[in-house]
Amino acid sequence: MTQNTKNSVKIPQLDLKAGLGEYREAVLAAITRVVDSQEFILGPEVDRFEARLAEYMGLGHAIGVSSGTDALLVALMALDVGPGDEVVTSPFSFFATAGVVARLHAKPVFVDIDPGTFNVTPAGVRAAVGANTKAVIPVHLFGQMTDLGSLYMEGGPAIIEDAAQSLGARLHGEMTGHYGLCAALSFFPSKNLGCFGDGGAVVTRDPAFAERIRMLRVHGSKPKYFHHVVGGNFRLDALQAAVLAVKLPLLDGWAAARRRNAGRYDELLQQSGLVERGLVTPPAVAPGAEHVYNQYVVRAARRDELAADLAARGIGTAVYYPRPLHLQPCFADLGHGPGDFPHAERACAEVLALPIGPELHAHQLEAVVDAMRAFHRV
Numbered sequence: 001m002t003q004n005t006k007n008s009v010k011i012p013q014l015d016l017k018a019g020l021g022e023y024r025e026a027v028l029a030a031i032t033r034v035v036d037s038q039e040f041i042l043g044p045e046v047d048r049f050e051a052r053l054a055e056y057m058g059l060g061h062a063i064g065v066s067s068g069t070d071a072l073l074v075a076l077m078a079l080d081v082g083p084g085d086e087v088v089t090s091p092f093s094f095f096a097t098a099g100v101v102a103r104l105h106a107k108p109v110f111v112d113i114d115p116g117t118f119n120v121t122p123a124g125v126r127a128a129v130g131a132n133t134k135a136v137i138p139v140h141l142f143g144q145m146t147d148l149g150s151l152y153m154e155g156g157p158a159i160i161e162d163a164a165q166s167l168g169a170r171l172h173g174e175m176t177g178h179y180g181l182c183a184a185l186s187f188f189p190s191k192n193l194g195c196f197g198d199g200g201a202v203v204t205r206d207p208a209f210a211e212r213i214r215m216l217r218v219h220g221s222k223p224k225y226f227h228h229v230v231g232g233n234f235r236l237d238a239l240q241a242a243v244l245a246v247k248l249p250l251l252d253g254w255a256a257a258r259r260r261n262a263g264r265y266d267e268l269l270q271q272s273g274l275v276e277r278g279l280v281t282p283p284a285v286a287p288g289a290e291h292v293y294n295q296y297v298v299r300a301a302r303r304d305e306l307a308a309d310l311a312a313r314g315i316g317t318a319v320y321y322p323r324p325l326h327l328q329p330c331f332a333d334l335g336h337g338p339g340d341f342p343h344a345e346r347a348c349a350e351v352l353a354l355p356i357g358p359e360l361h362a363h364q365l366e367a368v369v370d371a372m373r374a375f376h377r378v
C-alpha cells in the first residue's frame with residue numbers, strides 16, 4: 001500500500017505484475033526452451049502458437065507478425081492497397097488504424113462512431129463506401145466487436161477487422177475474423193493476450209490470403225531469396241510465440257473476470273447516483289455482442305478534473321483517445337476540421353478508462369466508484 005494525499009488506496013489503471021504468478025514458471029520454462037534451442041526466428045515455437053491460435057479462433061490460418069500495426073499493414077499490402085485507393089475506418093481509434101493506410105499512400109476515409117459503443121455503424125460505412133474503396137477497417141474498440149450487419153456479407157470491399165483490442169470477443173456467437181476477410185491482432189503487453197514486447201497476428205479462413213501474408217512477412221519471398229512481391233520483415237519472434245502459447249489457454253478465464261468486473265462497475269455506477277445525474281455514463285453493449293473489456297471506458301462530464309482527483313486518491317485512469325484521428329496534424333491534408341465527426345470528438349473529450357484487470361476484487365471496484373462519488377459529492 002502506498003500512502004498518498006487523500007487515502008491509502010492504490011489501484012493502478014493497468015497492473016501487469018498482478019497476474020504474473022499464474023504463468024510465471026511456465027513462461028520461464030518456455031523461454032528456457034527457446035534459449036536452449038537457439039531458434040529465434042520463426043520455427044517450431046511460432047508454428048505451434050499459430051496452430052493453437054487458429055484453432056482457438058476457429059479459423060484455418062493464423063500468421064504471427066511483428067505487431068498489431070504490422071498485422072494491419074501487411075493485410076492492406078496483401079490487398080495491394082496503394083495510391084488512389086480509399087480505406088473506410090473509424091476516427092476514434094489508436095493511430096495505427098489510419099497510419100497504415102497513409103503509409104501505403106492510400107486515403108483514410110473516416111466515418112463517425114455510435115456514441116454508445118464507440119464503434120462505427122453500418123449506415124455510416126455504407127454512406128462512405130465509393131468506387132475507390134479498397135477496404136473497410138472496422139475497429140472493435142475496447143473489446144467489443146463492431147456490428148456492420150449485412151455489410152459483412154455483401155461482397156463489397158474487403159473487410160479487415162482491427163481486432164487489436166478484442167481477441168476472444170464475439171458477435172452473435174462468432175469471434176473476430178469470422179465476419180471479415182481477416183482479423184488483425186495485437187499482442188502489445190496491455191492487450192488481453194499480451195506478449196513480452198511487440199507482437200501481432202493476422203487470422204483468416206482464406207488460404208490464398210494467408211499464403212500471401214506469409215510471403216509478405218518475409219520480404220515477399222518464397223522460397224528464401226526469391227522475391228515475388230516487395231514485403232518486409234514482419235515476423236513474430238520465437239520467444240514471443242513461446243510466451244503467447246503459454247498464456248493463450250488462460251485468455252478466456254481472464255476475459256470472464258473482466259466481464260464480471262465490468263458487470264460490477266455497471267451495477268455500482270447505476271446505484272451511485274452518478275448515472276442519473278448525467279455525471280458518469282457506463283459503456284453500452286450492443287445486442288449480440290460479448291465484450292471482453294480490454295478497457296472499461298465511461299463517459300465523464302468533468303473528465304480531466306475527475307481523472308486528476310482520482311489520481312490524487314491513488315486510482316489510475318487513462319484516456320483512450322484524447323484526439324480523434326481526423327484532427328491529427330499529420331492528416332491535415334485530408335482537410336478535416338472540428339465538427340466533422342462530432343461523436344468521435346465528443347468521445348475524445350469525455351472518455352475515461354477505469355482499472356478493469358481480471359485481478360481486481362469487488363472492494364477495489366467499490367473504492368473506484370466511491371472515489372468518483374466523493375469527487376462529485378454525490
Ligand SMILES: Cc1ncc(COP(=O)(O)O)c(C=O)c1O
Nearest residue numbers: 067068069094096164186187188
Ligand atoms: C485499435 C488498435 N489498432 C492497432 C493497434 C496497434 O497494435 P500494436 O501496438 O501492436 O502495433 C492497437 C494497439 O496498440 C490498437 O489498440
